[in-house]
Amino acid sequence: MSSSTLLELHISLANFTDCLYILDGRFNKLHTLYVDIDFISSLHLTNNNQEKLPNLRCFSLFCEMPINVYNKLIVPFLQRMSNLEKLCLNLIVRGENTFVDGNELKLNIINHMARLQRFEFYICSSISLRNQIYVQSKEDIQHTFRDFKDDQVISYVDYFQKEQCSLCHIYLYLDQLKYYYTVTNNFPGGLFPCVRKISLYDDHPFEHEFFLRIAQSFPFMQTLSLKNFKPQNNKLCKESQNDNQDFSIINYPYLTNLTLYDAHDDYIEEFLVDTKICLPNNAVHVNIYYEQLKRVTHNFTRDTTRINCAKLNSLHLNGRRLPKYAKDYFPHV
Structure with missing residues (x-):
């Protein structure tokens, strides 16, 4: 399936590979994509296209299930969208050593999108407290958003001593948020x-x-x-x-x-x-x-x-x- 006239697409998908197929050039005029993916994993990944996506202006990614491949898959995927003007992320991140905070968003995402005008997000990241020398506090997390213009980013941290884990919630703009963890x-x-x-x-x-x-x-x-x-x-x-x-x-x-x-x-x-x-x-x-x-x-x-x-x-x-x-x-x- 392909189209040279499709400009905007809102779609629910089973896995991340399906999303990569949509952006492999078969819809070469597509500038707006809203995608809700059931499950994001590197298993059975059959499309590893690394080409830039210069036509994409608006991208929204929602996933209800926790993902363990944020740095491995999601960050490199987003860095291909250098001309994005609007980005929306609704993700639950596991398996990383540190929280996703303002510094991480700026370094790995925002700095790669010179035209970005609006960034909406809810990201909940979890880390294990085992072998952690220092775990960021709510104040530490909030301070990482000091360069986010005048936008009011909300953040807080939960600590669960019995489970030996901690959750960090960060979000900005709530109107379109679908999943809260x-x-x-x-x-x-x-x-x-x-x-x-x-x-x-x-x-x-x-x-x-x-x-x-x-x-x-x-x-x-x-x-x-x-x-x-x-x-x-x-x-x-x-x-x-x-x-x-x-x-x-x-x-x-x-x-x-x-x-x-x-x-x-x-x-x-x-x-x-x-x-x-x-x-x-x-x-x-x-x-x-x-x-x-x-x-x-x-x-x-x-x-x-x-x-x-x-x-x-x-x-x-x-x-x-x-x-x-x-x-x-x-x-x-």
Whole structure:
């Protein structure tokens, strides 16, 4: 397939080789390419074209899966686009010895694109803490963006001592961002209207206010997974309060898939107690362990979880089935 008239292309691809084929000259007038790639790897790479891409003016690269070939594949690939005016990157980088920061972006990308006018990015890079003498702080990372004109780059760093790893998030401009990797308590907020799928993880508790920030920052979120085994410190539950303490009931109006396999009971309560979170009607599939669901719903008799449970349309109980006496508690499942 080829074309001498195609100027702009928006496409989803299975692998990185497909992207290289698109840019091997068969679309010689192409100046704008938006590509979302399922998986980026050097395995089975069958196109190793190294020629410059002088006609390309706008390039956007999205990949939901973590990549281990950022320096090996992505950086040399981008350096072929010397006449780019707009670049957008949405990547999760693993397997490197240092974080992707402002210095790295300037040295390896920006300095190779003299005409670049707009650079939009969200890059989350992870490194192992093993054998690390010094790990950059949030302040260190932010300082590397001191030459980025007047743009407000957001950055923060998460440290996970148990897993012996650290994550660095850097981003600029949020309107088109599709993928956000591992939201923690350090998440600074912001509006991400195009993100539909997020995962929450931390080794410190998530309080009720955190879930409110998530709803405000990801208003169109459809898929949410949560991993946190730490109990909440400030549990808010109206059924156990006599002072009618005021707190916000959180709405997730577009949520369709919720995974709670690795969640403490407090977070199952957070999503099922109707005075905490309001779920959409007959729309949500939940992945959860049967014993936890039974425990949090008080053997499927608890009134404060009845309304949200009645809104669920399917359950995956890790091989278990609901008992017959619980069917009325989940009328749409």
